[in-house]
Amino acid sequence: MTSAAPKTGFSKNTKLKAALLQHKALSTSGLSERLFGMLFSGLVYPQIWEDPDVDMQAMELCEGHSIVTIGSGGCNALAYLSQSPKSIDVVDLNPHHIALNRLKLAAFRHLPSHGDVVRQFGKANIGSNSEGYDRFIAPNLDAQTRAYWSKRTIAGRRRISVFDRNIYRTGLLGRFIGAGHLLARLHGVKLQDIAKTRSMEEQRQFFDEKVAPLFDKPMIRWLTKRKSSLFGLGIPPRQYDELASLSDGNTIAPVLRRRLEKLACDFSLKDNYFAWQAFARRYPDASEGTLPDYLKPEYYDAIRKNADRVTVHHATFTELLASKPASSVDRYVLLDAQDWMSDVQINELWAQISRTATPDARVIFRTAAEKSVIEGRLSADIRAQWSYLEDRSLELNAKDRSAIYGGFHIYQRASA
Structure with missing residues (x-):
C-alpha cells in the first residue's frame, strides 16, 4: 500500500514548521525554534535512532495488529513487518523522510534478493547501488518519490547517488x-x-x-x-x-x-x-557484528511478503488518527515527538489515541529526560483510560541499544 502524494509536495515543509513554531519570531525561544526548523527541513535521520527490538518487546507485537508509527528513517516500521501485523500506518512531517520510507519499501518489494537490499542500505561505497535503483526500484515508485531521488544536488549528482557512497554520513x-x-x-x-x-x-x-x-x-x-x-x-x-x-x-x-x-x-x-x-560511521561487516534488525536475513522473507501492508502519510499523528474509525488501532509508536509538544497538542493527540484504541492497545514513546512527559499534563479523564507500565518501561529502557534517550515509556489501555 502507498499513500496518495501529499498536496504540499516534497519541496515544502509547512506542516513541520507549523508543529515546531510555538513562540513569536523575535523572541529568544522563537529564534531558536526557527533556526531548528531551518536545519530540520532537510533529511535528518538516514537511520532511525530507536531500538526496534525494544519496541517489539514493549508492544508485545503479534500477527494481526494494526500499528501507527512515526516514520523517521524507516528502519523500525520495516522491522515490525517481521511479526506480520495487519497494517502499519507511517506518518511523518518531514517530506525527505517520506521519500526515504517509500524508497526502502520499494526496495524490499522489487530488488531481486536479500543481498541486494543489504548492499543498498547496509554497505558503504557500493558504486552500483544507483544502477540497481534505476533498474529495479525507480520504475515501481510513485512519480513524486521518483522525482525526489532523481533531483540533482548542488554538486550536480542525483540524490539517489548518495547510496553509491555512504548515506549515513549525510x-x-x-x-x-x-x-x-x-x-x-x-x-x-x-x-x-x-x-x-x-x-x-x-x-x-x-x-x-x-x-x-x-x-x-x-x-x-x-x-x-x-x-x-x-x-x-x-x-x-x-x-x-x-x-x-x-x-x-x-x-x-x-x-x-x-x-x-x-x-x-x-x-x-x-x-x-x-x-x-x-x-x-558505518555498519559492521559480517565478521564484526550484526546489521539493523530490518536487514537481518531471518527477517527478509516476512518483510518482503508484508511490505504492501504499509501506508506512508505526510501528516501529523493526530491528523491521521482523526481519519480512523473508533477502536481500530492496536499499537502506537510516538518516538520522542511529545517532547516537542504543548499541553494542548498532547491532549489533542491522546484524545484521538483514546478514541481509536482497541481494548488491549499499547502506546510506546521515548523522552529526552527520564520522566514521562504526559504525567501531569493529560486531562484527568484521558489519563484515567491508560495504565503506566513503569517497571517494564524501566527494564526495557536499560536494554535500548540506541542509548540516547533518558526514558522509555509503555502505556496500556486500562480495563473498563
Whole structure:
C-alpha cells in the first residue's frame, strides 16, 4: 500500500514548521525554534535512532495488529513487518523522510534478493547501488518519490547517488556525528578506534581513557551550554531544556557523557549497530557484528511478503488518527515527538489515541529526560483510560541499544 502524494509536495515543509513554531519570531525561544526548523527541513535521520527490538518487546507485537508509527528513517516500521501485523500506518512531517520510507519499501518489494537490499542500505561505497535503483526500484515508485531521488544536488549528482557512497554520513544527524568526530580529533582522539576493541572490557577502557575526558574540555563544555549545539541530533529547544534539567550546572555535558557511556559500554559492539554508526560511521561487516534488525536475513522473507501492508502519510499523528474509525488501532509508536509538544497538542493527540484504541492497545514513546512527559499534563479523564507500565518501561529502557534517550515509556489501555 502507498499513500496518495501529499498536496504540499516534497519541496515544502509547512506542516513541520507549523508543529515546531510555538513562540513569536523575535523572541529568544522563537529564534531558536526557527533556526531548528531551518536545519530540520532537510533529511535528518538516514537511520532511525530507536531500538526496534525494544519496541517489539514493549508492544508485545503479534500477527494481526494494526500499528501507527512515526516514520523517521524507516528502519523500525520495516522491522515490525517481521511479526506480520495487519497494517502499519507511517506518518511523518518531514517530506525527505517520506521519500526515504517509500524508497526502502520499494526496495524490499522489487530488488531481486536479500543481498541486494543489504548492499543498498547496509554497505558503504557500493558504486552500483544507483544502477540497481534505476533498474529495479525507480520504475515501481510513485512519480513524486521518483522525482525526489532523481533531483540533482548542488554538486550536480542525483540524490539517489548518495547510496553509491555512504548515506549515513549525510543528513543532519550524519553531519552532526561528523562534526563530533572532528571535534574529538582536534583533542587527539580517533573515535573510530573503538572498533578495534575485542571485548566489553576493552570498550570500557576506551571510553574511560579516550572519550570521557573530552567532556571536561573547555571548548566542549562551552558548546554544550548552547541549545543550537544539539540541533544536529534532532533535539529541539524544548528537548534541550528537558536534558538540562538533569544536570546540576548550566551545561548538558554530564548528561551527554552518561548517554555516550551507555552507548559505548553497556552492549557488546557485536550486537549494537547504533554504536557502529556513532563511532565508526558505518555498519559492521559480517565478521564484526550484526546489521539493523530490518536487514537481518531471518527477517527478509516476512518483510518482503508484508511490505504492501504499509501506508506512508505526510501528516501529523493526530491528523491521521482523526481519519480512523473508533477502536481500530492496536499499537502506537510516538518516538520522542511529545517532547516537542504543548499541553494542548498532547491532549489533542491522546484524545484521538483514546478514541481509536482497541481494548488491549499499547502506546510506546521515548523522552529526552527520564520522566514521562504526559504525567501531569493529560486531562484527568484521558489519563484515567491508560495504565503506566513503569517497571517494564524501566527494564526495557536499560536494554535500548540506541542509548540516547533518558526514558522509555509503555502505556496500556486500562480495563473498563
